Amino acid sequence: MRHVPAPPLPRLPGFCVTGGKGGVGKTCVAVNLAILLAQTAKPLLVDLDLGLANADLVLGVDPAGNLAEVVLAGRDIASVVCESPLGVGLVPAASGVETLANLGQLELHRLFNGLERLGRTRQPLILDTPAGIGREVITACRAARVTCVVLTPEPTSLADAYALIKVLEQAEPGRDIRVIVNMARDQQDGHTAFARLRAVADRHLGRQVELLGIVPRDEQVATAVRRRQPIGPGPALNALKGIAAKLRGIAWSG
Ligand SMILES: Nc1ncnc2c1ncn2[C@@H]1O[C@H](COP(=O)(O)OP(=O)(O)OP(=O)(O)O)[C@@H](O)[C@H]1O
Numbered sequence: 140m141r142h143v144p145a146p147p148l149p150r151l152p153g154f155c156v157t158g159g160k161g162g163v164g165k166t167c168v169a170v171n172l173a174i175l176l177a178q179t180a181k182p183l184l185v186d187l188d189l190g191l192a193n194a195d196l197v198l199g200v201d202p203a204g205n206l207a208e209v210v211l212a213g214r215d216i217a218s219v220v221c222e223s224p225l226g227v228g229l230v231p232a233a234s235g236v237e238t239l240a241n242l243g244q245l246e247l248h249r250l251f252n253g254l255e256r257l258g259r260t261r262q263p264l265i266l267d268t269p270a271g272i273g274r275e276v277i278t279a280c281r282a283a284r285v286t287c288v289v290l291t292p293e294p295t296s297l298a299d300a301y302a303l304i305k306v307l308e309q310a311e312p313g314r315d316i317r318v319i320v321n322m323a324r325d326q327q328d329g330h331t332a333f334a335r336l337r338a339v340a341d342r343h344l345g346r347q348v349e350l351l352g353i354v355p356r357d358e359q360v361a362t363a364v365r366r367r368q369p370i371g372p373g374p375a376l377n378a379l380k381g382i383a384a385k386l387r388g389i390a391w392s393g
């Protein structure tokens with residue numbers, strides 16, 4: 140079969156938070172990094188879990204509009220941005236709208252062009268992707284300047300993170316990929332998981348992946364989700380602060 144190259148994507152000034160496997164903490168990490176980055180920037184969080192939104196729940200806002208109206212009814216994307224009191228803007232997804240989870244390439248490109256326009260005045264864009272290696276996930280990874288892959292120390296999570304990196308590398312070699320190990324028992328547990336991923340990526344794909352940080356398992360995270368509040372003081376918040384500091388050093392528009 141002839142390989143048809145994908146159309147060129149806009150480059151988004153920001154990073155996507157993805158990981159292959161479901162439930163590894165992508166949304167918690169994306170939302171809380173957005174909250175931390177809002178101390179020095181004007182981040183825009185984009186919920187790309189298009190049919191199963193929940194960044195709004197974790198961020199603690201109740202959006203009036205969402206991406207369903209943008210994609211299906213042609214509403215201006217800027218008009219659905221929802222402001223949180225913590226300084227984070229959210230582009231909310233819809234919940235239970237099946238067609239949004241199955242967008243075609245054309246609609247996806249239109250959506251990413253809209254995000255590129257928003258990114259001209261508001262950075263960084265933080266794209267919270269759904270689980271899996273579907274078209275919307277790979278498109279988000281290719282569009283964002285940096286891809287943050289979240290995994291947990293479980294072997295299944297490692298396998299899914301590797302699968303995602305492999306597909307991404309095939310779609311567009313040499314992307315900037317950085318790894319966050321979440322729900323680690325301790326530093327050693329996190330470093331071991333990262334070393335495994337680095338070894339398979341090096342051996343099978345011949346590419347480097349960089350460690351962005353290790354976020355420990357911390358009851359504060361589940362408490363924050365239940366209360367719809369930012370993560371409270373503790374080891375997870377400390378680790379996320381370290382990751383946010385590294386992300387602040389990146390020139391998003393470059
Ligand atoms: N560091 C952590 N310590 C303890 N619990 C955590 C941590 N990170 C995430 N969790 C828990 O894991 C749950 C799932 O997290 P989250 O919704 O962010 O995952 P996800 O990867 O976005 O899932 P999905 O694939 O469904 O989008 C959260 O509700 C939270 O309770």
Ligand SMILES: [Mg+2]
Nearest residue numbers: 165166188268
């Ligand atoms: Mg999620």
